[in-house]
Amino acid sequence: xxxxxxxxxxxxxxxxxxxxxxxxxxxxxxxxxxxxxxxxxxxxxxxxxxxxxxxxxxxxxxxxxxxxxxxxxxxxxxxxxxxxxxxxxxxxxxxxxxxxxxxxxxxxxxxxxxxxxxxxxxxxxxxxxxxxxxxxxxxxxxxxxxxxxxxxxxxxxxxxxxxxxxxxxxxxxxxxxxxxxxxxxxxxxxxxxxxxxxxxxxxxxxxxxxxxxxxxxxxxxxxxxxxxxxxxxxxxxxxxxxxxxxxxxxxxxxxxxxxxxxxxxxxxxxxxxxxxxxxxxxxxxxxxxxxxxxxxxxxxxxxxxxxxxxxxxxxxxxxxxxxxxxxxxxxxxxxxxxxxxxxxxxxxxxxxxxxxxxxxxxxxxxxxxxxxxxxxxxxxxxxxxxxxxxxxxxxxxxxxxxxxxxxxxxxxxxxxxxxxxxxxxxxxxxxxxxxxxxxxxxxxxxxxxxxxxxxxxxxxxxxxxxxxxxxxxxxxxxxxxxxxxxxxxxxxxxxxxxxxxxxxxxxxxxxxxxxxxxxxxxxxxxxxxxxxxxxxxxxxxxxxxxxxxxxxxxxxxxxxxxxxxxxxxxxxxxxxxxxxxxxxxxxxxxxxxxxxxxxxxxxxxxxxxxxxxxxxxxxxxxxxxxxxxxxxxxxxxxxxxxxxxxxxxx
Numbered sequence: 001x002x003x004x005x006x007x008x009x010x011x012x013x014x015x016x017x018x019x020x021x022x023x024x025x026x027x028x029x030x031x032x033x034x035x036x037x038x039x040x041x042x043x044x045x046x047x048x049x050x051x052x053x054x055x056x057x058x059x060x061x062x063x064x065x066x067x068x069x070x071x072x073x074x075x076x077x078x079x080x081x082x083x084x085x086x087x088x089x090x091x092x093x094x095x096x097x098x099x100x101x102x103x104x105x106x107x108x109x110x111x112x113x114x115x116x117x118x119x120x121x122x123x124x125x126x127x128x129x130x131x132x133x134x135x136x137x138x139x140x141x142x143x144x145x146x147x148x149x150x151x152x153x154x155x156x157x158x159x160x161x162x163x164x165x166x167x168x169x170x171x172x173x174x175x176x177x178x179x180x181x182x183x184x185x186x187x188x189x190x191x192x193x194x195x196x197x198x199x200x201x202x203x204x205x206x207x208x209x210x211x212x213x214x215x216x217x218x219x220x221x222x223x224x225x226x227x228x229x230x231x232x233x234x235x236x237x238x239x240x241x242x243x244x245x246x247x248x249x250x251x252x253x254x255x256x257x258x259x260x261x262x263x264x265x266x267x268x269x270x271x272x273x274x275x276x277x278x279x280x281x282x283x284x285x286x287x288x289x290x291x292x293x294x295x296x297x298x299x300x301x302x303x304x305x306x307x308x309x310x311x312x313x314x315x316x317x318x319x320x321x322x323x324x325x326x327x328x329x330x331x332x333x334x335x336x337x338x339x340x341x342x343x344x345x346x347x348x349x350x351x352x353x354x355x356x357x358x359x360x361x362x363x364x365x366x367x368x369x370x371x372x373x374x375x376x377x378x379x380x381x382x383x384x385x386x387x388x389x390x391x392x393x394x395x396x397x398x399x400x401x402x403x404x405x406x407x408x409x410x411x412x413x414x415x416x417x418x419x420x421x422x423x424x425x426x427x428x429x430x431x432x433x434x435x436x437x438x439x440x441x442x443x444x445x446x447x448x449x450x451x452x453x454x455x456x457x458x459x460x461x462x463x464x465x466x467x468x469x470x471x472x473x474x475x476x477x478x479x480x481x482x483x484x485x486x487x488x489x490x491x492x493x494x495x496x497x498x499x500x501x502x503x504x505x506x507x508x509x510x511x512x513x514x515x516x517x518x519x520x521x522x523x524x525x526x527x528x529x530x531x532x533x534x535x536x537x538x539x540x541x542x543x544x545x546x547x548x549x550x551x552x553x554x555x556x557x558x559x560x561x562x563x564x565x566x567x568x569x570x571x572x573x574x575x576x577x578x579x580x581x582x583x584x585x586x587x588x589x590x591x592x593x594x595x596x597x598x599x600x601x602x603x604x605x606x607x608x609x610x611x612x613x614x615x616x617x618x619x620x621x622x623x624x625x626x627x628x629x630x631x632x633x634x635x636x637x638x639x640x641x642x643x644x645x646x647x648x649x650x
Contacts, residue, residue: 006042007253008034009234011261011269012049012094015075016056016130019082021339022294024311025327029291029408030260031088032328035464036403036411040484045253047237048083049094050076054132054226058212068212072097082311087320087467094237096214096229105229106217107242108280109160109205113218117279118160120219123204127155132226134204147264157208160222164200167275172196174274180287182270183406184334187263187290191270203272231273234259235282242280256285258406266290289406292336294327309339313522317341317515321466322348322507328465329412333405341519345512356419357506360473362426363451364503370435370444375477377449377495378442384428385450389490391421392454396487399461412465418458422451452477453493460487469506476500537630555625555649556580557639558606563599565591569616575599577622579608580646587620593634605637605649 010030013019027048034046052072061071076095083090094101112118125134128145135145135152145152175181175188175196182188206222207213213223232240234256239247261269266288274284296309314323326347331337367373395418402411425447434444456479463470463481474481477499486492558577566572571589573596586606605625612621625637639647 003041003043005253005257006034006037006044007238007256008037008044008046008258008260009237009256010048011259011265012051012096012230012233013079014051014054014056015072015079016060017075018078018310020308021311021314021323021327024082024086025294025331026260026262026291027083027088027090028086028324028327029331031086031090032324032408032465033258033260033403033406034089035467039464040400040403045092045238045249046090047092047094047234048088048090049092049233049237050079050096051226051230051233052076052095052097053213053223053229055129055207055210055212056132058210059129061212069097085312085315085320086324092237094233096233101233101236102214104236104240104242105214105224105232108232108276109216109224109228110218111242112162112276112279113160115279117163117166118205119163121159121161122156123159123161124156125154126152128152132207136201155209158222159204159208160206160216160219161202162205162228162275162279164203164272164275167278168196168200170278171271171274174284175270181284182266183287183289186334187266187270191267195267195271200271227268227272228276231268231276234273234285240282255283257287259285259288261288261290263290263292292331292334294331294337294339296339309341314344317518318344318348318510319507321469322352325352325412325466328408331409333407333409341515342512345510345515348507349509351416352507353509355416355423356469357508359419359423359426360455360476360506361503363422363448363455364476364499366431366435367448367452367499368501368503370431370441371448373499373501375449375452375493375495375497375499376445377491378445380443380446382429382443384425385446388421388425388450388454392418392457393488393490395458395461396484408465415458415461415465418454418461422454422458425451425454449493449495452479452499453491456493457482457487457490472504472506476503535630552609553607554609556606556608557643557645557647557649558584558586558604558608558622558624559645560599560602560604563596565596566616566618572616573599574618575624577604577606577624578645579606579622584608584621585619586622586624587615587618588624588626590624590626590634590636592632594636602636603638603643603645605639 008030010026013023030046030048034044037044050072057068057072061068064071080093083093096102109118123134125136126140127134128148128150130150131145131147133145133147134155139146140152141149144150172192175192179185179188182191205225205228206216207225208221211223213226214229216222216224235250235254238253239250240254241247259269269288277284311323322344326339326344329347329351330339330343367375395414398414399411402408402414429447431444431447434440434447456474456477459470459473459479460482462473478497479493482492556579558579561576561578561583563573563575566574566587571591573588573591573594575586575588577584577586607623607625610623612619614620626634627637628634
């Protein structure tokens, strides 16, 4: 009998840098769903990959003094290495620099243009480089990007636009008719109320301000907007051809059953992507799930915040399955989860070492001590056995229900409830007491059989979430894996089987102070290594001066109130700088690195007792202090902490 197909994807990871544990959570979540669907009998195709075009990549490559392709090849390799480290079972890893993908994107763009869905115009607005998106003033939040919170810059360029409004009503109808389309429901409400119902603006789908992208083949000075490029990976990766000659893989798997993405890119996937598909006359994906964020204890992770935790570092301290368990178990369905080193230790000790590891170890130990490891069902039952069996057999439907709703954390909770019930069963049956009475040996044999059978059952359910641990448990018990049909029965463990006589600890308890000491030591080591990599500049030393000479210089904090370019002087800016209760005019040769607009509001270090002099007819009453790199780029010196204008620099 043919198995029912299940095509699922993650968002493709942006190749701007190494993914942190928050990024890695998505691939682990997706993997657990894919593995469970396979367990349920589905023919799963699981696709992930990398998003590799855009201005941000172009800029980062330039900073690293390498080509954009070299840059993305390196980062894509890092991403794939971490995905593999986390034991994820993807079937396809697509890169948007793949030639077949690029060719189809060009054809898709031309198809939409010929259809009249794309037209040429000009775009003017506030542009966020990291998000590669334009925004109107009204869309900004506190003057910053509404998606990432970073600074935006005014920009204007020739561009192609997609007529979003053409399909808006149709999309609204689809969402209303298919309440399961966007999950959780809160994400659906956000998209409807904030974007669709107020009315969609036409979407800019090309750029001319940078080159690292897929060229529009009939207008090569334009490159395809990164989201039109990136989103189409879900169809190009399985063999969509815009000429209609699609692959068997595409014909079998489209529409996607699940797009699993972060809540921060839900708009692109639930509005832009469905509309692009409507333009291509393709059916929409069945479900788009916008999962919450995994946060550090001090907020959203980001390199700029200095609070990034990486998956490979966590694995070094805790192991792959412990990390998988934590990120899956600690993430609520709708709300953000929190990760800290301390929480990791706490969860490993309580759930993995105590509840699971200790259960397996003492069951094996008691079996070896009393029966040389031979597990036999003697048939000496008591009423308490039935309650255990009932709990075991009720676990599968509970886990099925939670996984069908994508409530992965709740599914894991149900599995660990089974292991906790096993521990309670030990307390209820007291095998150590039974072992002292020869007349109770048959009863002890049955108790241990029930425990091994229950643990084996739980290990099979655990495999999608902690695959390595599940295999270790089954291996030590010399138990077989089971089909989902076999999981409807209790007692399939073959009586008379001999378990291992040398059990291995699944999870050792950890000391939080010891872990934090190692974490801090590694952080210091990495910081030192990074500092060693940073470029340095050696300049010719000037003659030493006395403390008396230095004491003659007076430095204070100034606040730039206004600034304008000096006419007919390419290098000069004239600033009005507040120092204490007075305002001074200072002319500086910093125009190559700062615009007048950038200067306003800055707190700067000022040499205030420099003799005034005229520069290009303007009186300058001090000097702004700057640093200069090897390329002549200037950086104004300022303070680490907020300081009032006039504060002395000493």
